[in-house]
Amino acid sequence: MRPVQFYSLYIDLTQDIRLELDVFPRNISFYFTNASSLDHARNLIEQEYFEVIVFNVDNVGEEEVRLIADIPKNTSIIVISNDYDTIFDPHDIDNVILFTLKPIDPEKLQNLLIRFLSKYVLPKVKHLDHFDFFFTGSEMTKxxxxxxxxxxxxxxxxxxxxxxxxxxxxxxxxxxxxxxxxxxxxxxxxxxxxxxxxxxxxxxxxxxxxxxxxxxxxxxxxxxxxxxxxxxxxxxx
CATH class of the missing domain: 2.40.50.1020 (LytTr DNA-binding domain)
Structure with a gap:
């Protein structure tokens, strides 16, 4: 069976969390492009469409908020941060599906990613009228x-x-x-x-x-x- 594929962007400004493909459910493939700066990320977002964008930052400040605001509304955004300024309220941005503060246990992060991606991203798959993915433990089964x-x-x-x-x-x-x-x-x-x-x-x-x-x-x-x-x-x- 060919996996369901999602093209994703990992904006990693702190390099303290490594996203592994095997943290995601079986039969679901997230292809991550990596960006190590906001400028690099902005260029990629202007050139390509991503289903999911994951931010890993020390602090969500003005520059990060401006970039988040420019992301297409049908792209799901996940933010992992040590802190955030009062100018950033994740509830004000509809496509921020998950905001979590560090430090975070890797297993907890994995479970959060699986839960939120399955709820907000998998329904975008048009052919799920014949099958679906269901939680059967720490993974999902088609x-x-x-x-x-x-x-x-x-x-x-x-x-x-x-x-x-x-x-x-x-x-x-x-x-x-x-x-x-x-x-x-x-x-x-x-x-x-x-x-x-x-x-x-x-x-x-x-x-x-x-x-x-x-x-x-x-x-x-x-x-x-x-x-x-x-x-x-x-x-x-």
Missing amino acids: INFNDIFYVEAVGTFSNVFLLDQVILVKESISSLEERLPSKNFVRLHRSFIINTQKILRISSKEIELNNAKKLPIGRSYRNKIGYISYLIDRLLI
Whole structure:
């Protein structure tokens, strides 16, 4: 599988944090161009488009703020700094997705980068209507939507059931309900979401999938039966 590629800029003015490609999730590739000065960074930004720009600075002062303000609004910005002037408020700049102060533990920085990049950058990938990346620990795993039979809530996490594998995803079932394509996935119980393409039989109280798994239909979700039947009638599943 070819990795999802993002072209990124690392503005490293202190050289005390080395960004390694392997700190990022498997199957996601961030190609970093390095800049060791603000002038060099400005020239690169004027010539190329970057999905992500990471600032590593001692202090966010006037020059840094001017450069940040000139960055295209669809570029995500991450700032790592020892301090910042009162003229800089990261909340005033929409595309600053993460601002964190040093010193910072490398493992914590890695987890922050993974979390914020997955939330703000990965949705830019246009072909995620067929698959998505999900937190499964300290990394993210690609799951093809068509491979999913059903999802089961496990506390604040969820089990995603494939044909011969169960993947524990660190998201709630409500979060997955929003992320999974609504044309194929229907929640039929407080604890279950099913892939309508995998349905074998439907009754008023349960659904049987074509892997022989039977799942209950919650009383408050029984109005979804008509919707599922509509999908079948329209040959969408």
